[in-house]
Amino acid sequence: xxxxxxxxxxxxxxxxxxxxxxxxxxxxxxxxxxxxxxxxxxxxxxxxxxxxxxxxxxxxxxxxxxxxxxxxxxxxxxxxxxxxxxxxxxxxxxxxxxxxxxxxxxxxxxxxxxxxxxxxxxxxxxxxxxxxxxxxxxxxxxxxxxxxxxxxxxxxxxxxxxxxxxxxxxxxxxxxxxxxxxxxxxxxxxxxxxxxxxxxxxxxxxxxxxxxxxxxxxxxxxxxxxxxxxxxxxxxxxxxxxxxxxxxxxxxxxxxxxxxxxxxxxxxxxxxxxxxxxxxxxxxxxxxxxxxxxxxxxxxxxxxxxxxxxxxxxxxxxxxxxxxxxxxxxxxxxxxxxxxxxxxxxxxxxxxxxxxxxxxxxxxxxxxxxxxxxxxxxxxxxxxxxxxxxxxxxxxxxxxxxxx
Ligand code: SF4
Numbered sequence: 001x002x003x004x005x006x007x008x009x010x011x012x013x014x015x016x017x018x019x020x021x022x023x024x025x026x027x028x029x030x031x032x033x034x035x036x037x038x039x040x041x042x043x044x045x046x047x048x049x050x051x052x053x054x055x056x057x058x059x060x061x062x063x064x065x066x067x068x069x070x071x072x073x074x075x076x077x078x079x080x081x082x083x084x085x086x087x088x089x090x091x092x093x094x095x096x097x098x099x100x101x102x103x104x105x106x107x108x109x110x111x112x113x114x115x116x117x118x119x120x121x122x123x124x125x126x127x128x129x130x131x132x133x134x135x136x137x138x139x140x141x142x143x144x145x146x147x148x149x150x151x152x153x154x155x156x157x158x159x160x161x162x163x164x165x166x167x168x169x170x171x172x173x174x175x176x177x178x179x180x181x182x183x184x185x186x187x188x189x190x191x192x193x194x195x196x197x198x199x200x201x202x203x204x205x206x207x208x209x210x211x212x213x214x215x216x217x218x219x220x221x222x223x224x225x226x227x228x229x230x231x232x233x234x235x236x237x238x239x240x241x242x243x244x245x246x247x248x249x250x251x252x253x254x255x256x257x258x259x260x261x262x263x264x265x266x267x268x269x270x271x272x273x274x275x276x277x278x279x280x281x282x283x284x285x286x287x288x289x290x291x292x293x294x295x296x297x298x299x300x301x302x303x304x305x306x307x308x309x310x311x312x313x314x315x316x317x318x319x320x321x322x323x324x325x326x327x328x329x330x331x332x333x334x335x336x337x338x339x340x341x342x343x344x345x346x347x348x349x350x351x352x353x354x355x356x357x358x359x360x361x362x363x364x365x366x367x368x369x370x371x372x373x374x375x376x377x378x379x380x381x382x383x384x385x386x387x388x389x390x391x392x393x394x395x396x397x398x399x400x401x402x403x404x
Contacts, residue, residue, distance in 0.1 A: 345384065
């Protein structure tokens with residue numbers, strides 16, 4: 001606990017307690033854009049292909065890593081994250097080669113966190129030991145539900161039995177693992193969710209991601225929902241599901257450190273904290289984003305989204321960058337608020353200033369800030385600006401009032 005928190009009540013101290021924050025945290029994100037099938041709720045940059053030219057993909061990822069090291073040199077890598085798509089479909093050799101290349105391009109922190117997202121199919125679980133040997137030390141499993149009917153509705157390729165086996169294999173192979181569940185499904189009741197959470201807590205490692213089902217444009221669920229083929233629980237039930245999640249996880253010693261993410265203290269996802277704290281990261285692979293300071297200014301990069309177009313670009317010019325530009329001060333403030341207010345700890349004002357060049361409070365309209373504090377949605381201390389629990393539940397509305 002920071003010394004400044006020692007004199008406060010336990011409750012207040014917990015509210016402001018921070019996960020370990022390496023001052024110069026720097027993340028490397030690699031995107032693997034392929035999946036076995038497309039889930040009906042998913043709006044990620046994920047694609048189904050009959051065949052993937054594995055050698056070409058490995059070479060391209062390594063080449064774009066070389067390029068990223070020129071974009072953001074002189075950093076110490078504190079986290080590497082293989083996301084997707086389904087990176088557990090990557091050949092473990094490719095994962096190992098990418099980790100090795102990172103190690104040759106930048107110094108790497110001794111306790112570097114190396115996460116890989118995986119689906120719990122038996123084929124993928126068979127690779128877990130090889131992925132561990134390749135250097136992965138944290139697995140994030142897309143379990144999504146501990147209920148076969150719900151998994152079917154979510155269009156998942158696995159059942160509960162397969163998920164349980166994958167969790168067991170993850171536990172045996174990785175020092176740290178997390179799994180995801182989605183709640184707020186059609187007909188989902190608080191009683192049913194409580195049972196599912198109880199089971200999840202028995203199975204959990206050090207981290208759980210618990211997301212509310214949202215209907216995203218461009219997905220099959222968006223079409224089905226618009227046609228009235230299913231409905232989501234009403235607002236009161238959604239709020240009760242959220243509160244049940246918060247209370248049960250808190251009581252089990254895995255409090256929410258972000259709206260949807262829960263961890264035993266010290267086991268937060270260091271890589272995702274880089275995003276939420278608006279620290280520096282580079283993005284490799286189709287559609288990957290990067291944000292990093294370059295010559296004292298924040299730079300934003302985005303790679304080409306289409307897998308084949310990205311591959312072609314990397315083969316021809318060494319990188320698949322679609323966009324690279326400086327981020328205006330007002331945009332930096334907006335992005336840093338959007339990210340930081342998701343965290344239970346809120347925004348550390350000194351870090352915010354280092355990342356954006358401006359103090360969070362000085363950047364905001366004093367009248368709007370005060371009215372949100374008076375309304376119980378924001379809290380301000382000498383060191384932090386944070387959304388209250390109520391503020392985090394109404395985050396979009398809060399941000400609209402704060403920065404629009
Ligand atoms: S496995 Fe994950 S990334 Fe792939 S389609 Fe399903 S939700 Fe999207």
